[in-house]
Amino acid sequence: MNWSWFHTLGSPKKFYYLSLKWERFLLSFGALFLGSGLVWGLGFAPEDYLQGNSFRIIYIHVPAAVIAQSFYVAMGVAAFVQIVWRMKLAPIALRGFATVGALMAALALITGAIWGKPTWGTWWQWDARITSVLILLIMYLGIIAIHNTYLERQLSDRLSAVIALVGLINLPIIKYSVDWWNTLHQPATFTLTEQPKMPSEMWLPLLLSFIGLYIVALAIVFIRMQTHILEREKKTRWVRDEVNDGV
Amino acid sequence: MTYSSIFLSEWYLTFRRKQDIANSILFFLVVIVLFPIGVSASPSFLASASVGIIWCAASLASMLALDGIFKEDLRDGSIDQWRMNGLMVSIIVLGKVLIRWGAFILPLLVLIPFCGVALSLPEDLMFETIVSLLVGTPTLFLLAAIGASITASLRNSAVLMTLIVMPLYLPVLIFSTGYVKASELGVSGIGQLAILAAIFLIVLLISPFFCAISLKASAE
Amino acid sequence: MLLSIKDLEIERDDKVLFSPVSFDLNSGDIIKIAGENGSGKSSLLRAILGFLTISDGTILYRGGSTNRAYNQFLKETLYIGHNTGVKDNLSVSENLYLLNGSVPKKEFSTVVDMLQLQEHMDVLCRFLSEGQKKRVALASLWLRECTLWILDEPFVSLDNVAQALIQNAILKQVAKGGAVVLTTHQPLAIPNYKEVFLS
Incomplete structure (x- = not known):
């Protein structure tokens, strides 16, 4: 099997230039999808018969929540690669996914609260999904905190990888237990995102904005990774050339 | 160095520093006292909240009990010597955590009946509360050990440790209080107990392994 | 080699x-x-x-x-680094046993005498001087059989x-x-x- 792609991605320098190329691509496609999804969803999709216009926040809320979860998995994979192969790029990716994932979790919580006020009449409800996202945010913040605490870079890379991987292994257990806990405490909560028979004029823009936000978030991860690469490799020639060219 | 000489020394050290364990138990009591005073002292509230309060206090106290368990080993070079003698860091971690758990859980169990009375814990739930603590706290200790190993080289680690360990505690907290509540409703809580045991086994497998990784990284 | x-x-x-x-x-x-x-x-x-x-x-x-x-x-191999593995809260004899657990205890006495630790056997190492603590660690040189x-x-x-x-x-x-x-x-x-x- 040809593993050269693996090594290409493992080299910060090669990844830097590759991601520079991808970045414009991703940003323009992401903006296209996200823009059309949002315009369609916010402007033209039909009103919800129960919630009126307030439901339209799902075009941000649901994508953000899903991305926050899937980035945690991506971060866990980076942590695994870091622990097993000590690949140079892995901790950089881990940190990128952690930051953007935390942002997405925070975005999901904020939009959820804004949505909750008109529908539930309260900013906050200990609903299973919301609680899961809150815990996810805390876990992200813990990893970022570990990464920021240690001044020795090797140490901070490895320790944050350990806690990220432990978190990934525990995530299904935590999610399952929170769901179980929620049915125990609030058996009657009706779930908003699982509405039966969402018409296609409603879910198509949701799909568009989901794909769009996903691509944009990925592009932000890449941009953050580029910054980290430049900072970490600041003593190498290519970074000096690169930075001086820009000035 | 051999496993037995290390574990025997750990036993001596635990009892020589018994005030550390005593402090975490006292902390447990202080948290228990906060609830009736801070929330409500009415017996009806306390009766329904008592299991949760006991478990919250036990979670916080367990983190305090394990904070610093590896600090001395890292500082005085013990971790190097374990490896020099061909011993597995993960097995030593497991032994240390179990010894400390033993020193923590015994005084805690003695105190639980008194706390139960003070919190109006229904008498017929006392047994279930004790069982839930016996099954659940080893998992808490193993999870806190991960946090302790990650923060072993820090001087002030308690807050950071709480941040990274607390999310991992939630399943234990949920199913152990769930087990007691099931009994309160007159349903069998054996399912929750089985889940707790399953979580314990998973954590038993992963915790020493990850502790060893982070201790070796910290010793570099 | x-x-x-x-x-x-x-x-x-x-x-x-x-x-x-x-x-x-x-x-x-x-x-x-x-x-x-x-x-x-x-x-x-x-x-x-x-x-x-x-x-x-x-x-x-x-x-x-x-x-x-x-x-x-x-x-x-026997390694004695800056941090020697000597525990502050263990006595000299407990430390010697911890560090040389595989060695029969009766062999300790000659080395202890040579390193002039015999009077401190039951003293916690935190109360010893740096030099005395170092001797506790170095006792392994005589107690253990290591090639390197x-x-x-x-x-x-x-x-x-x-x-x-x-x-x-x-x-x-x-x-x-x-x-x-x-x-x-x-x-x-x-x-x-x-x-x-x-x-």
Whole structure:
């Protein structure tokens, strides 16, 4: 099997230039999808018969929540690669996914609260999904905190990888237990995102904005990774050339 | 160095520093006292909240009990010597955590009946509360050990440790209080107990392994 | 050949510690690692022990680099670093047992007498002087049978009597066919040692 792609991605320098190329691509496609999804969803999709216009926040809320979860998995994979192969790029990716994932979790919580006020009449409800996202945010913040605490870079890379991987292994257990806990405490909560028979004029823009936000978030991860690469490799020639060219 | 000489020394050290364990138990009591005073002292509230309060206090106290368990080993070079003698860091971690758990859980169990009375814990739930603590706290200790190993080289680690360990505690907290509540409703809580045991086994497998990784990284 | 180091380099936080180091260690050899403060002497020792990731070069243990060769190497090596593994809250006798658990306790007394620790056997190590604590750690030199000794600053905080004891022990060790790698700033009163200078 040809593993050269693996090594290409493992080299910060090669990844830097590759991601520079991808970045414009991703940003323009992401903006296209996200823009059309949002315009369609916010402007033209039909009103919800129960919630009126307030439901339209799902075009941000649901994508953000899903991305926050899937980035945690991506971060866990980076942590695994870091622990097993000590690949140079892995901790950089881990940190990128952690930051953007935390942002997405925070975005999901904020939009959820804004949505909750008109529908539930309260900013906050200990609903299973919301609680899961809150815990996810805390876990992200813990990893970022570990990464920021240690001044020795090797140490901070490895320790944050350990806690990220432990978190990934525990995530299904935590999610399952929170769901179980929620049915125990609030058996009657009706779930908003699982509405039966969402018409296609409603879910198509949701799909568009989901794909769009996903691509944009990925592009932000890449941009953050580029910054980290430049900072970490600041003593190498290519970074000096690169930075001086820009000035 | 051999496993037995290390574990025997750990036993001596635990009892020589018994005030550390005593402090975490006292902390447990202080948290228990906060609830009736801070929330409500009415017996009806306390009766329904008592299991949760006991478990919250036990979670916080367990983190305090394990904070610093590896600090001395890292500082005085013990971790190097374990490896020099061909011993597995993960097995030593497991032994240390179990010894400390033993020193923590015994005084805690003695105190639980008194706390139960003070919190109006229904008498017929006392047994279930004790069982839930016996099954659940080893998992808490193993999870806190991960946090302790990650923060072993820090001087002030308690807050950071709480941040990274607390999310991992939630399943234990949920199913152990769930087990007691099931009994309160007159349903069998054996399912929750089985889940707790399953979580314990998973954590038993992963915790020493990850502790060893982070201790070796910290010793570099 | 016990140990063969070739072009070893260590990086700590993007800083290369010393220019590539190569040396071979045979039985009967004494190698003194010299260099200024901060030149990476302790790091080199820890890298040889596999406790520190090396950024370049190879380390061969008895000609091999497999996990098995490494584990075998650890087993036949005695390492006494800056942090010796002596526990502050254990007494001298408890520490001796902790560090030399595989050695029968009755063998302790002659070494304890020689190192003048007999009066402190039941004293916690936190109440001992630095030199006395160091003696507790160094007792392993006489108690354990190891082919290779790796000693990081063994003479620091010891008085002349103890320093002479250690030098004698080192001579005996190489006479037996063992080998010693050590770091020190002091001149050694030992003939025929090799010096590796870190820069």
